Amino acid sequence: MTGRWVHTGFRTCGLIGLAMAICTALVLAVHLHLPLSMILLMALVGSLASYAVLIATIVVIGAERWVFYHHALATACAVVLCLLALNQPLLRYLDVASVGLMVLLACGRLGCFLVGCCHGRPADWGVSYGPEHVAAGFPRDLAGVQLIPVQAAEGLWVALVAAVGSRIIWTGAVPGASFSWCLIAYGGGRFLLELWRGDRDRELHCDLREAQWTSLLLVALVALLQIAGWLPRSTWQLALACGWTVVAAAIFFRNSRRPLVQHLLRPNHVRELALAVDRVRAGNRVSVQRTSMGVRISGASFTGSEDQRCVYTMSTEGREMDAYTALMLARLMRRLRHSHDEIDVVAGQPGIFHLVVRSPASPPMPPAFSI
Numbered sequence: 001m002t003g004r005w006v007h008t009g010f011r012t013c014g015l016i017g018l019a020m021a022i023c024t025a026l027v028l029a030v031h032l033h034l035p036l037s038m039i040l041l042m043a044l045v046g047s048l049a050s051y052a053v054l055i056a057t058i059v060v061i062g063a064e065r066w067v068f069y070h071h072a073l074a075t076a077c078a079v080v081l082c083l084l085a086l087n088q089p090l091l092r093y094l095d096v097a098s099v100g101l102m103v104l105l106a107c108g109r110l111g112c113f114l115v116g117c118c119h120g121r122p123a124d125w126g127v128s129y130g131p132e133h134v135a136a137g138f139p140r141d142l143a144g145v146q147l148i149p150v151q152a153a154e155g156l157w158v159a160l161v162a163a164v165g166s167r168i169i170w171t172g173a174v175p176g177a178s179f180s181w182c183l184i185a186y187g188g189g190r191f192l193l194e195l196w197r198g199d200r201d202r203e204l205h206c207d208l209r210e211a212q213w214t215s216l217l218l219v220a221l222v223a224l225l226q227i228a229g230w231l232p233r234s235t236w237q238l239a240l241a242c243g244w245t246v247v248a249a250a251i252f253f254r255n256s257r258r259p260l261v262q263h264l265l266r267p268n269h270v271r272e273l274a275l276a277v278d279r280v281r282a283g284n285r286v287s288v289q290r291t292s293m294g295v296r297i298s299g300a301s302f303t304g305s306e307d308q309r310c311v312y313t314m315s316t317e318g319r320e321m322d323a324y325t326a327l328m329l330a331r332l333m334r335r336l337r338h339s340h341d342e343i344d345v346v347a348g349q350p351g352i353f354h355l356v357v358r359s360p361a362s363p364p365m366p367p368a369f370s371i
Contacts, residue, residue: 009111009114009115010111010112010114010115010117011111012111013107013108013110013111013114014107014108014111016107017103017104017105017106017107017108017110017111018043018047018104020103020104020107021043021100021101021103021104021107022039022040022043022100024099024100024103024162024166025039025042025043025096025097025099025100026039028095028096028099028100028166028169028170029096031169031170032092032096032169034092034093034096038086038088038093039096041082042079042082042083042093042097043100045078045079045082046075046078046079046097047075048078049071049074049075049077049078049079050071050074050075052074053070053071053074054066054071057070066108066117068105068108068211069210069211069214072101072105075101076097079093079094079097080094089175091175091176091179091231091232092175092176094176094179095165095168095169095175095176095177095178095179096169097179098165098178098179098182098183099162099165099166099169099178099182101182102158102159102161102162102165102182102186103159103162105154105155105158106155106156106158106159106162107155108155109151109152109154109155109158110151110152110155112151113127113149113151113152113155115133115136115137115138116129116133116136116138117137117138117151117199118150118151118197118199119138119142119147119150119151119197119198119199120147120148120149120150120151120196120197120198121147121148121150121196121197121198121265121267121270122142122145122146122147122198122270122332122335122336123146123147123148123335124146124335124339125146126146126147126148126149127146127147127149127152128143128144128145128146128147129142129143129144129147130143130144131143139200139271141271141274141275141278142198142271142274145335145336145339146335146339147198148196148198150193150196150197150198153193153196154189154190154193157186157189157193158186158189161181161182161185161186161189162182164181164185165178165181165182166178168181174232175232176231176232177232177234177237179231180222180225180226180231180232180234180237181234181237183218183219183221183222184218184219184222184223184237184240184241184244185240186215187214187215187216187218187219187222187244188215188219188240188241188243188244188247190211190212190215191211191212191215191216191244191247191248192247192251194209194211194212194215195251197209197267198267198270199267200267200268200271201268202267204266207252207255207256207259207262208252212248216244216245216248219241219244219245220241220245222237222241223237223238223241223242226238258324260319260325261324261325261328263293264293264295264325264328264329265328265332269291269292269293270332270336272291272292272293273291273295273297273329273332273333273336274336274337276289276290276291276295276297277289277297277299277312277333277336277337278337280297280298280299280312281299281310281337286298286299286300287299290317293316294316294317294318294319295314295315295316295329296314296315296316296317297312297313297314298312298313299311299312299313310338310356310357311354311355311356311357312333312354312355312357313348313352313353313354313355314326314329314330314352314353314354314355315351315352315353316351319351320350320351321351321352321353323345323347323353326345326347326353326355327345330343330345330353330355331343333355334357338357340359341357341358341359342357342358342359343355343356343357343358344356344358
């Protein structure tokens with residue numbers, strides 16, 4: 001497999017998804033006795049709007065970048081304007097279009113899974129990517145690291161959303177019911193899935209990513225439109241929207257209790273930590289590496305009578321590192337560079353912790369707690 005093949009697989013999934021989305025929309029249109037020509041026109045208008053966003057992105061940042069919400073919002077605006085201009089029943093067509101968009105996204109996330117974009121955080125289990133994915137743009141420092149397959153999880157969730165949305169339409173629900181379901185279900189699911197995303201260079205606003213804020217706003221907007229009567233009111237959908245909001249508030253509160261740990265586990269800092277560990281391991285003598293968050297790591301290896309150990313010393317600048325922070329960072333370091341080893345975390349002087357890396361067959365070094 002080569003990097004070119006990976007890119008081809010990604011684009012192939014996108015084209016297959018577009019074809020499946022159009023076919024799904026056509027089948028639903030036939031069931032609803034809607035003119036097929038309007039479905040094809042919507043597909044054309046939406047595709048042109050998405051392509052315009054892609055071209056604008058390339059012009060602004062100088063590279064191709066696909067952000068689902070950007071393309072979806074542009075497509076939705078273009079389709080709505082087209083329907084209004086032609087005096088067509090807006091909600092019924094939006095029902096069909098939203099299901100088709102979910103089908104397209106489900107296939108698109110399969111493409112993300114193949115190429116490694118939109119990948120998850122390092123974990124004790126998951127999928128790993130190799131040199132062929134690095135050649136296609138995957139981060140080199142994460143090659144071989146097990147990552148949460150968040151793209152596959154989102155693809156499965158979106159496929160379920162599309163299936164339920166199709167059933168809502170097929171059973172003769174009022175216009176707008178499927179459209180509301182798709183926005184509420186996907187928005188809430190996307191907010192949660194973002195917690196396991198590990199791709200980098202994504203800005204945070206009040207500790208939430210752009211996609212999370214967009215998801216919350218979409219869910220709130222649909223709920224308000226239902227209450228105002230612009231969309232058909234559904235008690236269970238409003239309850240679902242309230243449930244997503246409560247979960248989001250609980251997650252935000254939990255993260256706010258340990259802001260330092262949340263900052264240390266952000267994707268950009270994970271990269272710094274991985275590179276720091278690589279430099280420590282590559283050195284012939286003890287060296288101290290520092291990340292932008294003030295984490296200091298030094299290390300050395302020694303050979304005992306039965307095994308070879310690697311010892312890291314870890315602390316933070318400006319504050320004393322506590323045991324919880326040391327444990328979280330030790331788990332992350334194991335996932336990044338020592339997935340087949342065990343790490344004993346031993347407290348040293350106040351704010352300083354020693355991480356003893358050993359093979360599973362090696363005896364532990366008490367007092368310590370293993371991860």
